[in-house]
Structures are given as structure tokens and as C-alpha cells.
Amino acid sequence: MTNNILQKLNENARLVEVALHKYFTDEDKDLKILFDAQKYSLFAGGKRIRPTLTLEFCRMFGGEDMAAIPFACAVEMIHTYSLIHDDLPCMDNDDLRRGRPTNHKTFGEATALLAGDALLTGAFDVASSNPNVPPDVVCAAVNALANAAGGTGMIGGQVMDIFADNNPISFEKLYKLQYLKTTALIKVSAILGCLAANVPLLDKRMEAVIKYTNNLGFAYQITDDILDVNGDEAVLGKSTKTDAKHNKTTFLSFYNINDAEKYVKKLTDDAVGAVSVFPNNEFLSELAYYLCGREK
Numbered sequence: 400m401t402n403n404i405l406q407k408l409n410e411n412a413r414l415v416e417v418a419l420h421k422y423f424t425d426e427d428k429d430l431k432i433l434f435d436a437q438k439y440s441l442f443a444g445g446k447r448i449r450p451t452l453t454l455e456f457c458r459m460f461g462g463e464d465m466a467a468i469p470f471a472c473a474v475e476m477i478h479t480y481s482l483i484h485d486d487l488p489c490m491d492n493d494d495l496r497r498g499r500p501t502n503h504k505t506f507g508e509a510t511a512l513l514a515g516d517a518l519l520t521g522a523f524d525v526a527s528s529n530p531n532v533p534p535d536v537v538c539a540a541v542n543a544l545a546n547a548a549g550g551t552g553m554i555g556g557q558v559m560d561i562f563a564d565n566n567p568i569s570f571e572k573l574y575k576l577q578y579l580k581t582t583a584l585i586k587v588s589a590i591l592g593c594l595a596a597n598v599p600l601l602d603k604r605m606e607a608v609i610k611y612t613n614n615l616g617f618a619y620q621i622t623d624d625i626l627d628v629n630g631d632e633a634v635l636g637k638s639t640k641t642d643a644k645h646n647k648t649t650f651l652s653f654y655n656i657n658d659a660e661k662y663v664k665k666l667t668d669d670a671v672g673a674v675s676v677f678p679n680n681e682f683l684s685e686l687a688y689y690l691c692g693r694e695k
Contacts, residue, residue: 404689407682411454412447415475418468422525436506436514437521441479443497448619448690449474449588455686456589456608459679462596466531470540470591473526477548478584480518481557483511490561491641519548532595540594547587556580565646570653574617577650581623582616607673614670615687618663622693624649625659667691 423438450471457467486493486501487508493501503511527541546552556579563576589612590605598604627642628651642649650659670687674680 401689404682404685408446408448408451408686411451412445414454414464415447415450415468415471416442419472419475422472422521432506432510433514433517436502436510437479437518439505440483440496440502440514441476441518443499445497447475448686449478449584451686452585452588452612452683453592453595455683456592457595458592459674459677459683460593460596460598460604462592463531466529467592467595469525469529469531470544470595471588473522473544474584474588474591476518476522476525477544477553480515480522481553481584483515483518485557487511490557491645493641522548526591532597536594536597539600540591543587543590543594543600547583552579552583552587556583560647563648567652568648573648573650573652577617577620578613581620582613585616585619586612588612604677607676610673611670611683611687614666614673615690618666618670618687618691621650621654621659621663621666622691624651625656625663629656663691 419441423434423441425434453471453474454464454467457464482496483502485491486496487503494504495501501511502514505511506514523541523544526544527537529537529540532540548554550558556576559572559576560580563572568576586609589608590600593602593605593608594600624642627640627649642651650662654662667687667690671684674683
């Protein structure tokens with residue numbers, strides 16, 4: 400099963416990367432450093448989980464790849480911008496990302512900051528210019544993406560995370576923080592795929608989609624917390640023990656490793672149960688179990 404999942408993830412990643420390259424063909428020599436910095440992080444590898452969710456939910460509901468690909472690219476651009484900014488000295492101050500120096504270590508802090516800004520704003524250009532869906536779908540997608548990425552979504556979660564450093568927080572606060580910081584973008588990735596397949600936001604099927612992504616998002620984050628403690632830096636391609644270094648409250652502040660792994664398994668089972676009602680759910684179900692047991 401793992402080989403099939405990895406093959407499909409790689410196929411989706413290649414599909415998205417081909418499309419992404421088409422958005423980065425500018426040859427303005429004065430802006431070369433900016434484009435180089437964006438591409439350095441955007442094409443540094445990674446599992447492309449979020450764009451895969453966009454593509455696979457679109458496919459599950461009978462949509463066409465060409466309708467989903469611009470939305471998938473936009474999601475990956477936003478995810479990449481968030482990684483560049485997370486690594487900055489004013490945030491997590493990390494030196495490694497995906498096995499090589501972080502963006503600011505390569506291009507300097509100012510250029511890295513602006514590269515992230517350009518990816519964020521560029522993502523909305525890409526999503527809003529999707530020629531393969533009706534205008535009302537474009538509008539709904541851009542609105543959903545803005546809510547997931549903005550102050551009441553991922554950025555809000557990052558702010559909560561900053562102020563949680565050296566300041567223990569409750570489980571309820573941690574749950575909210577991680578929902579905003581991690582799960583919101585995972586959820587909107589799936590929603591964009593549904594929209595591309597002409598499944599509207601108020602469709603009854605969206606309840607199962609949201610249940611799947613909410614459970615998947617938390618399972619993914621708890622697994623990240625576990626890997627930060629006992630993961631292999633060479634496999635992960637980034638530093639470990641960073642949560643302890645920043646005195647962060649994580650799910651392992653409330654669970655031991657064994658109980659945390661059991662919680663991940665329950666969340667994953669619940670995610671799979673949510674999509675099991677749909678035909679052609681096999682890949683999304685297998686993906687959830689793969690992410691539950693990943694090593695990076």
C-alpha cells in the first residue's frame with residue numbers, strides 16, 4: 400500500500416510542479432533574486448500533501464484535474480510562504496528545511512521575507528485566474544482560501560504560537576492554535592478540490608469532507624510533535640527537539656508518546672470513516688493511514 404501511496408503522491412507532485420513552473424517564467428533581471436528565492440523553497444521537494452488533497456477530492460467527486468490544478472498550486476504557494484516565514488529568526492529561527500539551508504540562510508532575511516510575501520499574494524493571483532471553473536466558484540475559492548490563510552486562520556494560529564513560547568497554555572488553547580495554524584489550510588485544500596468539482600460549500604457532502612480534514616489535520620500535527628521528539632534529523636531534513644528549545648506547549652505536553660500515537664490512530668480512523676461513505680474514497684483513506692505512520 401505504501402508504494403502505491405508514494406507513487407500517487409509523486410505523480411500529483413509532478414503534476415503540480417509542472418503547473419507551478421509555468422507561473423515562474425518571468426525573465427526580468429532586476430527581479431531575478433526574488434524569483435530565485437521563491438523557487439528555492441517552492442521547488443525544494445516535500446510531499447505536496449495539500450495540493451494532493453485538492454486534486455484527490457476533485458477526482459473523488461468526478462471533477463477534472465484542469466479545474467483543480469490552479470487551486471492546488473495556490474495552496475502550495477501559501478504553504479511554502481508559511482514555511483519561509485516560520486523559519487525566520489523572528490519566528491522559529493531554523494537553519495534547515497527539507498535537508499538544506501533555510502531560505503533566509505541562503506538569500507538573507509529581507510529577501511526571504513519578501514519572497515514569502517510574493518508567494519502569498521501570487522497565490523491569490525493564481526487562484527483568482529483559474530480559467531477552468533465558473534466565476535462564482537472562483538469567488539468562493541478565493542474567499543475560503545483567504546479565511547484559511549488570514550488572521551482568523553493560519554496567521555492567527557502563528558500569532559498564538561508565538562505568544563505560547565515560554566508560556567504554558569491549556570489543551571483547549573493548544574487545540575485552537577493548531578487548528579488555525581495547521582488544520583485550516585489542510586481543510587481548505589480539500590474544500591477547493593470540492594469546489595473545482597462543482598460541489599458547493601453548502602452541499603451536505605461537505606460535512607464529511609470537513610470531518611475528514613479536521614481529524615487528518617490534528618493527526619498530522621500530533622505526528623509532527625512526536626517526530627520532533629524522536630524523529631531522525633537525516634530523514635526529516637530539519638532540526639529536531641525544536642519545540643523543547645522554544646519551551647512550546649505541544650500535544651506531548653498532555654500525552655506520553657504511546658498515548659499520543661493511540662490518539663493519532665483514533666483521529667485517523669475517524670477521518671477514514673468520514674469519507675468511507677463516498678465511492679472512490681480508497682486513495683484518501685490510504686493517504687490518512689500513510690500520514691499516520693510517516694517518518695518525515
